[in-house]
Amino acid sequence: MVYLYSVLCCLFLFPYFAWRGGQALGRRGRKCLWGVLATTFGLFVVALMTHRMIQADWMSHVMNGSVYVFFSSMYAAGVVVLINLLRHIDNRLFGFYTYAPLWKKKRVRQGAFVLTLVVFVACLFVGHYNVRYPQVIHQDLYLTRLTKPGEQSTKRLRLVFFSDLHIGEAMTPPYVERAVDLILEQKPDLILCGGDFIDHLSEYAYDPRVMKTMRRLRAPMGTYFVLGNHEYRADTLANIRFVSEIGATLLRDSVAYPQDSLLALVGRDDFVNEGRKSIEAVTQGVDPARRPVLLMEHTPASIDSIDRTPVDLMLCGHTHGGQIWPGQLMVWWKYGIASGEKEVAGRRICVSSGVGSAGATYRMGTRSEIRVYDLYW
Template sequence: MKKLTRRSFIKKAAGSLLAMAGLGGGTYYYAREIEPYLLQVNEEDISLPTISPAFDQFRIIQFSDTHIGFHYDIQQFQKLVKKINELEPDLIVFTGDLVDKPHRYDWNENLTNALRKLQAPFGKYWVYGNHDHGGYGTDKLAEVMESADFQLLQNSHTVIEKEAERFILAGIDDVVLGRPDISESLQQVNPELFTVMLAHEPDIADVVAEFPVDVQLSGHSHGGQVQLPFIGHLYTPAFAEKYVEGRYNIPHHQLSLYVSRGIGTTRLPYRFLCKPEIHVYSLNSSSSAKLS
C-alpha cells in the first residue's frame, strides 16, 4: 500500500480545508465546534452458527481512536466512560490510539481512573494503535491500561467463557509501528469456535481473512474525518484506504470486518458528515452462515 508522506498529507489536508471553506463559514464552525462532539451509538447484530446460545444477546462495546490530548480532553473522555457504562456491556474492547502524542501528554491518575471506571463483567481488552507505539508510548500505554484492568492482546488471545461455552477474542500488534503476527495470536485456537480479532488497522483484514476468524473489529480510519456530499471521504491513513467505515464482508471468506470512525480527531480538529461513534455488537446464535 502507498505510504502517506508528510507532503501528501498536507496536500490532502489543504484540500479538505478548501472544500469546507467553499461550503461557507458556518460549515467550518460546525466541523470544528459541533460535529466532533455528536457521539453516535451504532448497534449491530452478529448472528452466526458458531456462536453458542449461551452468548445470545451478549453485548460487546468497541471504542477506538480517542486521541486524548488533541482537541479531546479528559473531561470529554469521562463522559464517554459514563455513556459506555450506561449501555451495560458484557465485554469492552478498545482498538487503539488512546492519546494523540504520548511523549507530550501530561500523564496523571485522571486518565487511569477514568479507564478503571469502565465496567464489563467479562473483561476489558485492548490492542495497540500506531499513535500508542509512536512517541515512545509503548511501555507507558501498557502500564496505564494494566493499572485500569485492561488486558493487552498483542499477538495473543483469550477465551471468553459463559455457561461452559466459549468464544475466542484475539488481537494483533499495530501494523504500522508494531510487529503483528496473526498466526501467533491464534496459536492453538480451536478453529470451530467463534473468533473475534482486534486489529487497529482495517486493511489487514485481507490477510486476517486467510485464518479461521469470523469477525474483525478495527479503527484507525476515523472514517476520513471529513466527507463531502457526492465525493465521500477525502483522506484516510495508510492501511485504512480500502476499508474506511462500517461493515464489510470479505469476498470468498467467512470474515466480516467492522470499521469504527472512532472518537477523537488527529492532525486536523475537524469532523464533517463523519460523526464520532462507538459500536455495540449483540451476539446471537444462528443456524445460517450469514451475519444478520
C-alpha cells in the same frame, strides 16, 4: 504537527480572505476584517509557541480553535473559488454580472461575502458536533455456524467496541468522561478498545482526572486493549503501562479466553511494529468449533487475509472515517473501506470511525462513534 500546518496555511488564507472580503465591504468594514484576521492569527502563533509549556484545558481549547478556523477556512475558501469561477464563466458566456449596474455588483459581492461567512460558521459548528456528540451504532450478529439447523440461539453477548480516543491536547478530560459514560450506558458484557487510545504524549493520559475516568471502564467479562500506531509515536512504554494502570488487559499478538473460554479474543499488534506476528500465526491454535472468534487489529491492513483465519468478527479502527472530507476517498482507495461494515469470505469486518479524533476535535463528512454488537449463537 497539525497545529503548525494550520497556522502556516492561515498565513496564506487570511490575506486572501481579507483581499476578497475587502472588495465586498466598505473602508471601515475592510479595516475591521483585517483587524480580526490579524488578531486571530497572532493569537494562534503565540499559542503554537507556548502550548507545550502550558498543559491546561483552556490551552487545548485555543489549539483546537486554531484548527477549527483552519479547516473551516479551507471550506470557505472553496466557496470563494467557486464564486470566482462562476463569475469567470459568466464573463465569458453570459455577462449577467459583467454588464450589471454597479449597485447590483455591490449587492452580489456582499451576498457572496455573507454566503462565505455562513459556510465558515456552519463548518465550525458541524465539525465540532461531529466529534463531541458520538453516535451509538447497534448491530446484531448471528453466528449460524455455531447453531444447529432449526435450533434457536442459546447464548447472547453484548460487546462495546471503541477506538481512536486519542487522549491528548485535543481530547480533554471532560470529553474522555463523556465517551466513557456513553460506553457504560450500553451495559456491555465485554469492552474492547481498538488502539490509538493515546494521541502523542502520555502526560495527558496520566492526568488524574483521565485516570479516574478510564478506571471506570469495567465489564463482567473484562476490558481489553490493543495498540495503535499512535501508541508508538512517543513514550511507548508509558502508553503500554497505561493499560494495566487503568485495570484493563493488553493483547499483543496474543489470545484471551474471557469467562471460561466462552469466546476467543485475538489481539494483534499494530503494523508499526515490524516484528509482529502474521495474522495466521496469531490465530493458529484457536479452536472455533465451540466458540466465537473475535479479532482486534487497529489498522485494517489485513482484511484481505481474513479468509485464512477462523475469525468470525474483525474489529478495526485507524481510519477515522476519513475525518476531514474528502479524506474518505483517500482512505477508501487505500483500504477498500473508510468506515462501516463489509463481508470478506463470510467474515464480518467492522472498521470504526473512532470515538475521538486526531489533531483536533473536528470532523467533516463523518462522525465519532462507538459500536455495540449483540452476538447470538
